[in-house]
Amino acid sequence: MSPAHAAPYACSGLTTYSAIRKLDPYTLSEERVVVVGAGGLGLMCVSLLQAVGCPGVVVVEIDAGRRQAAVDMGAEAVIDPTESNAAELEAGQVTGRVILQPDANL
Incomplete structure (x- = not known):
């Protein structure tokens, strides 16, 4: 790998x-x-979650271009939180549980 590719x-x-790494191993493998x-x-983060075997990534992003970039990177679903029906969009795109783990050390 070239230094230019390794730098990020x-x-x-x-x-x-x-x-x-702060996520529970079960979460990374099953949720x-x-x-x-x-x-x-x-x-x-989307790229690394896929690399460690996470079965699905949902990205929340307000910018349409960035949402498309997330899809291009392999996100299972993208949500625009500024849409008034964001909760319904999420429910329609994703089945099962979705884990959001805030960092308790902040």
Whole structure:
């Protein structure tokens, strides 16, 4: 791997991986995970969640271009939280549980 391709993993990769490591192993192997935001860190998180075997990622993002980028990265579903029917959209796109785990150390 070239240094140019490896560099993002040294910064955003470590940042997101440290958050992913806080999830219970059962969650990573059996549950969908919500990623809030599809900027550089959010998209890296989608990529790493897939790499560790997470069965589904749901991304919440207000920007249409970033939502599309999340889909392109493999997100199972994307939600626009500014839509008045966001809860119904989520229910229609995702079945089963979705895990949102805020960091208790903030």
